[in-house]
Amino acid sequence: MNHRKHLLGLEGMSAEEITRFLDTAESFKEVSERSVKKVPALRGTTVANLFFESSTRTRISFELAEKRLSADSVNFTTSGSSVSKGESLRDTAQNIEAMRVQMIVIRHSAAGAPHFLASLLNGSVINAGDGAHEHPTQGLLDMFTLRERWGSFAGKRVVIVGDLAHSRVARSNIHGLVTMGAEVVVCGPPTLIPLDIERLGVSVEVDLKQALEGADAVNVLRIQMERQQRGLFPSIDEYARRWGINRQALKNAHKECIIMHPGPMNRGIEIAQDVADGENSVILDQVTNGVAVRMAVLYLLSGGSALENEETTPQQTETRVREGKQVA
Amino acid sequence: MNLNQLSHRSYIIDHVTIVDPKKNAAYAGYIVVMDGKIDAVEKGRAKESSLPVYNGGGLHLAPGFVDIHVHLREPGFEYKETVATGAAAAIAGGFTSVACMPNTSPAIDDRAVVEFILNQAKLAGLARVYPIAAATRGRKGEILSEYHELVEAGAVAVTDDGAPVPTAEMVRRVLEYAAPLGIPFIEHCEDMSASGEGVMHEGFYSTKLGLKGIPAFSEEACLARDLVVLKSVKGARFHAAHMSTRGSIELIRRAKEDGLPVTAETAPHYLCLEDKDLETYNTNLKINPPLRGHEDRLAMIEALKDGTMDCIASDHAPHAAHEKQVEFNAAPNGSVGLETMFPLVVTHLVRAGHMSLPQALALITHRPAECLGLPGGTLARGADADLVLFDPEEEWTVRAEDLHSRSKNSAFIGHRVFGSVKHTLVGGVNVTATRIGV
Numbered sequence: 094m095n096h097r098k099h100l101l102g103l104e105g106m107s108a109e110e111i112t113r114f115l116d117t118a119e120s121f122k123e124v125s126e127r128s129v130k131k132v133p134a135l136r137g138t139t140v141a142n143l144f145f146e147s148s149t150r151t152r153i154s155f156e157l158a159e160k161r162l163s164a165d166s167v168n169f170t171t172s173g174s175s176v177s178k179g180e181s182l183r184d185t186a187q188n189i190e191a192m193r194v195q196m197i198v199i200r201h202s203a204a205g206a207p208h209f210l211a212s213l214l215n216g217s218v219i220n221a222g223d224g225a226h227e228h229p230t231q232g233l234l235d236m237f238t239l240r241e242r243w244g245s246f247a248g249k250r251v252v253i254v255g256d257l258a259h260s261r262v263a264r265s266n267i268h269g270l271v272t273m274g275a276e277v278v279v280c281g282p283p284t285l286i287p288l289d290i291e292r293l294g295v296s297v298e299v300d301l302k303q304a305l306e307g308a309d310a311v312n313v314l315r316i317q318m319e320r321q322q323r324g325l326f327p328s329i330d331e332y333a334r335r336w337g338i339n340r341q342a343l344k345n346a347h348k349e350c351i352i353m354h355p356g357p358m359n360r361g362i363e364i365a366q367d368v369a370d371g372e373n374s375v376i377l378d379q380v381t382n383g384v385a386v387r388m389a390v391l392y393l394l395s396g397g398s399a400l401e402n403e404e405t406t407p408q409q410t411e412t413r414v415r416e417g418k419q420v421a
Numbered sequence: 422m423n424l425n426q427l428s429h430r431s432y433i434i435d436h437v438t439i440v441d442p443k444k445n446a447a448y449a450g451y452i453v454v455m456d457g458k459i460d461a462v463e464k465g466r467a468k469e470s471s472l473p474v475y476n477g478g479g480l481h482l483a484p485g486f487v488d489i490h491v492h493l494r495e496p497g498f499e500y501k502e503t504v505a506t507g508a509a510a511a512i513a514g515g516f517t518s519v520a521c522m523p524n525t526s527p528a529i530d531d532r533a534v535v536e537f538i539l540n541q542a543k544l545a546g547l548a549r550v551y552p553i554a555a556a557t558r559g560r561k562g563e564i565l566s567e568y569h570e571l572v573e574a575g576a577v578a579v580t581d582d583g584a585p586v587p588t589a590e591m592v593r594r595v596l597e598y599a600a601p602l603g604i605p606f607i608e609h610c611e612d613m614s615a616s617g618e619g620v621m622h623e624g625f626y627s628t629k630l631g632l633k634g635i636p637a638f639s640e641e642a643c644l645a646r647d648l649v650v651l652k653s654v655k656g657a658r659f660h661a662a663h664m665s666t667r668g669s670i671e672l673i674r675r676a677k678e679d680g681l682p683v684t685a686e687t688a689p690h691y692l693c694l695e696d697k698d699l700e701t702y703n704t705n706l707k708i709n710p711p712l713r714g715h716e717d718r719l720a721m722i723e724a725l726k727d728g729t730m731d732c733i734a735s736d737h738a739p740h741a742a743h744e745k746q747v748e749f750n751a752a753p754n755g756s757v758g759l760e761t762m763f764p765l766v767v768t769h770l771v772r773a774g775h776m777s778l779p780q781a782l783a784l785i786t787h788r789p790a791e792c793l794g795l796p797g798g799t800l801a802r803g804a805d806a807d808l809v810l811f812d813p814e815e816e817w818t819v820r821a822e823d824l825h826s827r828s829k830n831s832a833f834i835g836h837r838v839f840g841s842v843k844h845t846l847v848g849g850v851n852v853t854a855t856r857i858g859v
Contacts, residue, residue, distance in 0.1 A: 104629070181743070181746070181747055182747060182748055183746050183747065201748065202750075203748035203749060203750040203751065204630055204631040204632050204702070204749065204750070205630065205632070205702030205748065205749045206748045206749075208701065208702045209702060209747075209748060209749075223631070224631050224632070224750070225631035225632075225633075226630055226631030226632075227631065261631060264629070264631060287627070287628035287634075288623055288624055288625065288627070288628055288634065289624055289625035289628055290628050292625045292628075292629075293628070293629065
């Protein structure tokens with residue numbers, strides 16, 4: 094298999110490659126369960142986390158993943174646009190690479206910012222969320238969490254509810270889940286459903302009850318108050334009543350319908366308290382799995398070169414990872 | 422004699438294929454230039470004459486191209502382009518006349534600015550430059566500019582291009598005040614409330630790329646408003662700039678059927694690029710109006726064939742490299758276009774089989790000139806000898822480093838195109854060599 098250099102999105106990624114990420118993450122999840130949560134897989138590799146948009150969980154998740162792989166990491170955080178700071182994204186990234194950083198994790202409010210960096214830099218670029226475009230590691234961790242429960246995606250109905258127009262989580266989920274053979278339904282106020290989204294292979298259902306009919310999982314997107322202020326939907330109250338996920342809304346869903354949320358949650362708005370904390374909720378599993386998935390992503394993106402002089406099968410690699418051996 | 426050494430004011434250029442767009446004709450012939458003006462255009466080979474005879478070497482000879490929508494950025498943004506560098510790009514692209522937009526700093530809303538631009542053009546001594554004045558002072562949409570002063574100084578039309586005239590009331594005042602002067606009002610059709618923070622055409626690809634969309638109706642709603650206002654103003658002339666959507670084509674078609682004094686232009690990028698080309702987030706393809714969908718592009722080619730669209734203009738919009746090498750959302754709109762328009766027309770309209778070479782050249786010669794009432798774009802006897810000699814077969818690749826414009830933000834970098842300009846003559850003078858070193 095060709096070695097992937099960047100992870101910019103899940104669009105166009107094959108089922109085989111997605112499976113490889115998920116399988117590798119399984120090995121790393123085991124590492125996180127140990128008392129000594131560290132393998133030397135990325136020893137000597139420097140990773141920069143460039144967060145141009147505020148993020149707590151994704152940044153911490155990446156940092157932990159890097160530490161558990163024994164990578165050296167540095168953090169660059171700034172809110173607001175880099176342009177207003179006086180230095181362009183191009184200069185910032187090139188400066189950081191000039192310090193011989195091999196991998197760059199970027200979160201940015203502008204769609205395509207990771208692609209821009211990938212075109213400029215020699216190192217690997219990992220998209221940690223770009224505008225309303227993609228959030229591939231979130232997509233992978235959501236799929237990882239579902240696969241843990243299901244084993245396979247075939248015949249499963251996944252409903253994504255909320256602000257599809259502004260959601261990078263939704264897009265990465267759609268690309269990945271459709272590729273893996275799940276049926277994907279998107280649901281939300283018509284003003285938050287972007288044009289021609291059906292062409293991504295999903296069906297659109299405005300009515301939540303219809304959407305949840307027979308659902309095997311529902312991924313609840315965060316609703317941002319700012320959208321209401323911009324006139325995209327009339328009120329938080331009406332949103333919560335029509336598109337909020339509560340026990341009543343889930344009546345026609347599958348009994349074991351899995352509840353997901355990428356966080357942070359607005360409890361009582363897009364998701365009811367009892368649903369968020371209910372027995373079918375995997376919201377905290379998602380967070381746990383996020384670290385393992387990001388370890389897998391960092392490892393596989395760097396791994397090709399680290400393994401190039403050795404005849405190593407993926408199984409052997411996994412074994413080494415399990416044993417905590419250095420793979421360089 | 423070699424055309425590179427052309428130094429006379431009166432001469433014959435022999436052994437060329439004459440392309441006369443107005444007569445829809447192309448034939449082997451020669452041209453007689455007397456004192457910088459066209460004296461005769463004839464079939465066959467030149468006869469014995471007392472005039473010096475230059476050998477055209479089988480090149481095609483056509484009226485110099487006319488571009489009625491360019492941004493020369495001077496005054497105010499000389500780091501992007503100047504009148505001189507823009508005129509050099511024009512000459513390299515075969516253009517002998519360009520009309521420049523008023524979104525400069527200060528805007529072209531004062532006769533001193535018109536005179537300054539004309540003087541800069543004269544100093545450059547390359548293409549003819551026709552300033553278009555701001556429709557409202559400072560392009561703010563509040564107070565009319567001094568049209569009488571501006572026209573007297575040399576302005577040929579009014580527009581707030583870069584932005585629309587904001588209200589129906591103001592559009593009415595602009596049309597009323599411009600009408601007796603015989604100058605057209607050029608509208609940048611955009612409903613700013615519909616465009617919002619959009620950065621590309623709204624459709625499947627904006628959804629997929631996660632970029633904010635600009636709906637087609639942003640352009641169409643503004644155009645429809647203006648056309649309704651136009652009906653109520655006697656004697657006004659209206660020209661729609663950079664049309665990009667199917668809906669706009671329909672509106673223009675109906676307005677023309679209703680006998681309204683309407684003309685319209687589109688730009689080369691709407692004929693050969695689409696929203697799906699933005700998948701690489703290439704900021705050189707960030708243009709306003711945005712690159713539209715596949716169906717819009719095909720409809721635009723048809724609209725040129727059936728005459729609904731009158732002409733093609735480049736919307737040459739230079740931006741510095743550091744301005745374009747940023748996140749897609751942060752990049753300014755526009756692509757340079759003067760040096761690629763002619764080969765794109767040859768490649769995508771002529772070689773693609775949509776129209777003949779004379780028909781295609783009509784779209785970049787007399788048709789745009791007529792939209793603004795400019796001289797040029799013609800081989801008529803007595804007209805200035807503004808001419809272009811080119812090889813329509815020569816294939817080349819657009820490279821940033823070969824462009825004469827001060828800015829290299831071309832949406833067409835890497836494109837293989839056909840048609841290469843060899844000589845551009847203004848008033849009978851070969852200015853092709855002069856432009857080197859600008």
